[in-house]
Amino acid sequence: QQPVQSPQAVILREGEDAVINCSSSKALYSVHWYRQKHGEAPVFLMILLKGGEQKGHEKISASFNEKKQQSSLYLTASQLSYSGTYFCGTPIVNFGNEKLTFGTGTRLTIIP
């Protein structure tokens, strides 16, 4: 049930665009995206909801593929501060309680 992310790691120059993918074996009704800096806690970036609505970050967007088994995170005109490991989180609901299962992570390095 753990989502698989791709790529595992990517290095970009400042100003370039990045795409990070999160794939699930089942259709997703929402996807959460978090960024973790080295030695720090994950920080919420955004939620992508089933209907395509997004809640979160101004300069970061996301989408689903047609079957809603993959979500892609788009980072436009990347900044040095975007460096970190990105995790998608897929909610699993049991008896009304929701937990997030995090993906394998994508390490993004932005260089000047």
Next chain:
Amino acid sequence: EPEVTQTPSHQVTQMGQEVILRCVPISNHLYFYWYRQILGQKVEFLVSFYNNEISEKSEIFDDQFSVERPDGSNFTLKIRSTKLEDSAMYFCASKVRVEKLFFGSGTQLSVL
């Protein structure tokens, strides 16, 4: 912005010893979680807690683990007899209902 607070930030213990990791979630939050992250790996779900009881736990969360919310504000994770493989960063997280998780800054547990 309100924060989830975790103490201690680092804990070193001998194998077989008991440890208690402490968390103060955000005051109006209802759902509480423990996650752990082995160095360089993904963030793994351990347990969720709602309405003063465990709502879900992972395979990792065996009989050596327990959680409590003793006084309505603190939320603790106890490991009764630590093993080498328990060495990891442990994150507490909380949320109101749906949507984003707020993570604490973590406790780095080292079992020697």
